Amino acid sequence: MSLKTLIIDDELLARDEMASLLEAHEDIKIVGEAANAIEGMALINQLQPDLVFVDIQMPKITGIEMLAMLDSDRMPYMVFVTAYDEHAISAFENNAFDYLLKPVAPERLAKTLNRVRQAEQPRDLTPLMESVLTHLPCVSGKTLKIVPCDEVEYAFSDLSGVHIATRSGTFHTHLTLKTLEQRSPLMRCHRQYLVSPDSIAEIELQEGGGGEIHTRSGQAIAVSRRYLKAIKQQFGFQ
């Protein structure tokens, strides 16, 4: 059985080096490479790899920040790679996570791969995650965009994926609604909608138990009956 492997590092030579080192292991099949965390997430969602080597120091979103943006149900084995990051290393050691130091020694890599094959690596990565996301990676055409959470009015999913709506526009994101619900201040109001409580201007109640939220920028979002109660409670309504 081969392991579908992804390499995420912002340095081309570092990715090359890792790929070369992995060539020695027949069961490792490199399915893709990404030069930053945003591309990395897209590939993880798209390729569903078993194993990901991720650099910590990357532009905009670090390898550890990326972790919190992934769907925890479909989390691959993550192996962190760093040249020097005392802070991250102590976090790994405190939680028994595997990590590699650059330049990576082949013997050390082999040891890590053995642990991955035998599933010794803890699968629950939550201790490393920041509990609340402060910014969300988005894609707008060819531009990678980082949207601060407090600018988000609501998020929704449709056939083309998950979108984040701000006052200045709507952006595509690789985060799932579930991840957003778990790790951002957004609240579920509908099967396909999350809303930021801060942006709610009014809630119009409808017959049959549902309703409609009007945001501060004048957008209307559907609220289904099963989520209405929680939202009303958020603001102290009975």
Add this chain to the structure above:
Amino acid sequence: MSPSPLETVELIIKLTQQMSLYLVLAYLLTKTPVLRPMVDLAVHLPHKLILYVTFSIFCILGTYFGEQTQGAIANTRAMGAILSGLLGGPVTGFLVGLTGGLHRYSLGGFTDLACTISTTVEGLFAGLMHLRLRRSFQLEQLFNPFRVFAVAAVAEVMQMVIILLIARPFADAWALVQTIAIPMILVNSLGAALFMSMIRDQRTMAETLSSTHSAKALKIAERTVGILASGFNQQSTAKIARIIFEETHVSAVAITDTEKLLAFIGTGDDHHKPGTPISSALTMEAIEQNRVVFADGVQREYQCSLSRHCQLGSSLIVPLNGDNGVIGTVKLYEKKQRLFLHLNQTLGEGIARVLSNQILHGRYLEQKSLLTQAELKLLQAQISPHFLFNALNTLAAITRRSPDKARPLILDLAAFLRANLKRGTGEISLKEELEHIRTYLTIEQARFGDRLSVEISVPEALHDARLPTFTLQPLVENAIKHGTSTILEPGKIRIWAKPTASELVLTVEDNAGAFPEHPKESEGLGLNIVHRRIQGMYGPEFGLHVECEPGEYTRIQVRLPRRSE
């Protein structure tokens, strides 16, 4: 037969004439150093000896100048005995009185014994008054002419009583006392009071003289400039103590910190050893209460805490103040048998102020240089781990991919590390600094590939300009670490120089515009050190200036004076 008022007045005038002569002599005396023991109050034996001799002569002269009256002598002898007692204490007073009395005895007459006894008693009485004032810490009152007048008047009344008790036949004694009592009580008391007021004036003058001590303190300040810049330690304080010793002519000078003796020079250096802990309670008092302690040996006893045989007899201890309170003391000593004291509170305080200022300045310089050295080490260390391991990882990849490109890169890394290690804290030429950042950037460009481009435009004419080591490299490192490496777009770093007639402005710009408004400690540290070093070396008008347009650029300008080798 009681005397006519005319006779009494006549006697008063005659005695006053005598007293005037006496006072003229006294005045002349005040112009010589012999008076010093009187001014300072005699404590040690030589001083008392001087008092004894001087006032014994006064006593004898008083008898000689005396007026033959009814087989006895109306005189001003008592003044000498009373003054010596007041100034020198009971023993001195007693001895002077006895000497004057014995001399009187040798002249005979029916009051000879009575006069001998009464003069001795007068000296002793005045001495006891001295003791009383001393015990109640009112020694200054000795110089109060009214009090002296009262003491002398009481003493003279006592004399009259003694004459009446001892001189026989009583009728003659009674007649004599009727004649001489008023003139002698009046004149002797007045004379003693005037004499003492002369001494008091002299004391006031001596205090005024102490303003000349300020001049001494200034001289000391001038000579000690810069010595304490190397710190407050045994070496520097030894030099300072030597200068104070030479300028003040005191018997010994000591400098302590709050725990031990740092320097000692002068009498007693055989048992006052630098490096030993402070043992004197007076010094501890000066340190703990942060105030001047003056054990002049008179009002306050002084005894060397180390040796009973120490010759030092008085000590002035002045606390030295650093930035956080007392850091030590300066002590000035005089020997016990020293006739003329150079100790003076004003001078001591002046010296302490001068030294305190110099210590503060020295501390400041010391800390400044320590800080810079420590920070520079930090700066040297700061660049290493992240940069170095990434560089090695890059080299590992390149060695695999294209070994021929790895070799020059290794040489650049070696050159960079070597230059980093051997650089001191001084200045280098712009050319050297540019070479240093070239090696650095070559490695970073290999690492980031097309994600980093660099443009350096510095005219060759400026290559010999001087700048502090570690000026540009930390800025370039910062531009990558906190700039170009944090953006998704390709990074671009530009470095250029702009000279004016007197200044050289170097600019490092990146296209990230990610400079934080409030840099975290770790981010701002490198730049902060660079900035402070430049200001420390060239002045506050130079240093770094940061401009940041978020998302567009961060531009750091280095302003330096234009200097070349």
